[in-house]
Amino acid sequence: MSFLEDIAAALDDAGIESRAHDCTLFVPITSEVEIHFVDIDPDFPAANVYIAAADVDEEDEDFEAVLVAVVFSVDDAVATVDEHIATDQVVTILRDVLDGTDDRLADLDFFQDEDDAHTVRAEVAVNSEIHVCVDLEEGVPTATVDFMALGDDDEAWDDEILSLGSFTDYDRLLDVISLAAEHAEEWEEQLAPIDEDASTGPVPRSALGGLYDTDEEEYFDLDEDDED
Known part of the structure; x- marks a missing residue:
């Protein structure tokens, strides 16, 4: 042959x-x-x-x-x-999300990120966005979804990011995006700065590095829960 x-x-x-x-x-x-x-x-x-x-x-x-x-x-x-x-x-998934071909995306208006062609974004709630990045991981098209509550000045360091996971199942991806849009206002409110400092103003949650216990005044590393 x-x-x-x-x-x-x-x-x-x-x-x-x-x-x-x-x-x-x-x-x-x-x-x-x-x-x-x-x-x-x-x-x-x-x-x-x-x-x-x-x-x-x-x-x-x-x-x-x-x-x-x-x-x-x-x-x-x-x-x-x-x-x-x-x-x-990968291209097909990005195009379908951008075009909103599924009813679960009907209320969202995705646009392509100007710096990363593999990422699309949609504005939700008052000042938040859903980010969907689709790329190949070990040869498999994989979509990573983040919910981002933007800072007042739209500075990256002042944003709060809620990771929603990575998905290889397209139908599951759409369900997650739809759920994120549904809970956007609730998540945006809960991701707002949670502490006040007289000299520096509100402290973003990302600066705390973990869960904050107000009684014990200690920080707990979120990774400790992942060892199981």
Whole structure:
């Protein structure tokens, strides 16, 4: 078997379809994008990897294939396909949240963070935001959700952040976002500064470093509860 035939067989075992033509193996990633493996050596297992538009013929003047990698083993080829499929899933999740395609997001208006393309944000309550960051963790699309109560001057050091967890299940993610929006006003109020200092003013909860016991006047590290 040729190198491309070995790749096609391995992809088939992984449930990924492909088609071969001459010295090129075509692997659809979406209806619009596909990967091309082009055999570049008759005696040595090696193939250029291109990303190309799936709906444009190679003979079309608008056809463009971008070289993104070179693989020298079947395992590397399959890993490359898996990575691009997972990356597309990340983009799809971000786009769905931005577009509010699910009814659970109907009352939220997400926008893309100007500094991080993998993060989208939505304003909630009086002065808070829900942040959703979607990225690959060990090859798996993972969404991390934070509730952020903004400081009066919108300074990062004055913000209070409530971590809501990381999720690989899209339906679960939407449930969490919806719940966060529902409890936004309550959480914003509870995350407000809780102590007053005559010289410096309110002390943010983040400065306390843990739970504060007013009777014992001691600080307790939240990590102690996580050892179980």
